[in-house]
């Protein structure tokens with residue numbers, strides 16, 4: 001039984017990175033009445049707000065929706081996990097906080113793919129800058145006065161410093177700022193941290209307007225279906241506290257439920273490939289073949305090594321060390337608790353031998369930071385070099401498992417499904433080994449433990465990659481934007497869902513091509529740009 005519906009100007013479905021930005025701008029700048037529906041709970045728990053809480057959050061599932069992939073044939077049938085944030089703030093509330101934007105070219109490609117001047121680096125850079133309250137830079141690339149606090153990590157361990165010095169010794173340039181549109185070299189990426197605390201999309205965009213009567217936030221509210229009447233989105237059916245509710249929108253319904261849910265909600269609402277929807281008994285509202293296609297994700301594989309000497313984070317969360325770290329944080333607001341532990345990275349492997357780097361290597365100053373589906377790695381004093389493929393050529397897909405909104409969709413990320421992806425990541429693994437063999441890292445590394453020195457030829461490295469490759473948590477592209485007449489595109493350059501009025505998607509799922517960066521900042525800038533497009537302002 002659906003209770004009487006309340007009406008808003010906009011309903012934003014999903015209170016994650018994109019949803020918080022979109023709702024906030026609509027309320028604060030345009031005075032709109034907005035309902036923000038979020039499936040997870042509110043952003044309250046201290047563990048979410050403390051950077052070092054990241055690895056603990058990742059170890060549990062309370063703040064995640066845990067997606068499982070279909071068996072990956074090219075990986076010997078492995079089923080992998082892809083966690084996605086399920087709490088107000090979405091990914092921004094549980095992520096590793098790296099603040100990266102990618103290449104200028106990544107956004108210019110979006111412009112080319114949409115045949116529109118709405119999307120380009122020139123158009124999106126002002127949004128990165130207006131959102132950002134950078135605590136170090138204030139120049140042509142960075143904003144210093146926005147609500148999103150961005151800073152250097154509060155603490156950098158000796159292993160991360162050794163990594164950066166080793167790369168410089170190998171001739172790789174030190175990069176003080178990865179966010180000037182041309183990420184390259186080695187350095188310490190900035191993070192979404194301010195004053196030693198995480199700065200999530202809630203902290204930045206929602207907390208300042210919590211008291212605004214035009215904003216209603218309902219947490220624990222799972223949208224099940226967009227209500228469509230005569231080809232127009234007019235509301236959302238959702239489940240909250242075990243009961244069904246309907247909310248109506250005079251203006252628009254805005255989907256921001258993330259790349260693994262926005263396409264599912266479209267399909268549950270009758271927007272998707274007609275054949276597949278028909279087989280599940282779903283009434284077709286718009287036959288859009290591309291919904292759920294074009295899934296792209298960054299994936300990576302590790303080289304782990306023993307390096308005794310406590311240069312990193314081995315057992316820093318246990319016993320006396322844990323107590324000392326906690327006291328330092330509580331009394332002085334500094335120390336190891338102010339970092340997620342992922343502090344240094346570098347870019348390698350020019351695409352096709354001469355283009356921009358296509359592999360990013362993260363220095364993870366421990367050996368146990370490996371997802372649950374890569375088991376058996378001993379927790380010892382050491383370091384993991386995690387090589388990540390930044391511009392995969394393989395694409396995957398997402399399909400409905402059933403017409404029941406409670407069922408998670410079928411997800412096929414198709415990791416390493418293209419021969420070039422195998423080649424690029426293999427080259428990245430070789431670079432990671434060269435790094436471990438150069439000074440000063442060589443002076444502290446005693447032994448490679450994963451995959452082990454024996455795995456030397458291409459076949460052995462490929463086997464290791466197939467066994468260990470995993471998500472870097474950046475699924476995008478499943479409701480991609482495209483040209484007006486592109487039948488496979490799901491949304492127009494204005495991010496309107498093709499064939500349905502008053503319905504847009506504004507989250508990571510509209511990216512037609514994945515960016516050469518972690519995806520939180522790009523998604524927030526995209527959502528801000530979406531509001532400008534929607535409201536006809538620049």
Ligand SMILES: Cc1cc2nc3c(=O)[nH]c(=O)nc-3n(C[C@H](O)[C@H](O)[C@H](O)COP(=O)(O)OP(=O)(O)OC[C@H]3O[C@@H](n4cnc5c(N)ncnc54)[C@H](O)[C@@H]3O)c2cc1C
Pocket residue numbers: 013014015016017018019037038039040058083084085086087088089090091092094095096097098099100221222223224256257258259261472473474475507508509517518519520521523
């Ligand atoms: C473990 C992890 C680590 C990461 N590390 C980094 C990093 O260091 N740096 C970086 O830049 N990026 C990182 N990312 C990626 C980044 O956080 C995401 O790309 C970004 O948050 C995506 O934003 P979004 O708005 O598209 O989706 P999300 O932020 O995932 O938001 C979607 C929201 O919709 C809600 N929702 C879903 N279904 C429904 C429904 N039916 N009804 C109502 N609400 C619903 C979800 O609960 C969620 O809050 C990480 C992600 C993860 C999971």
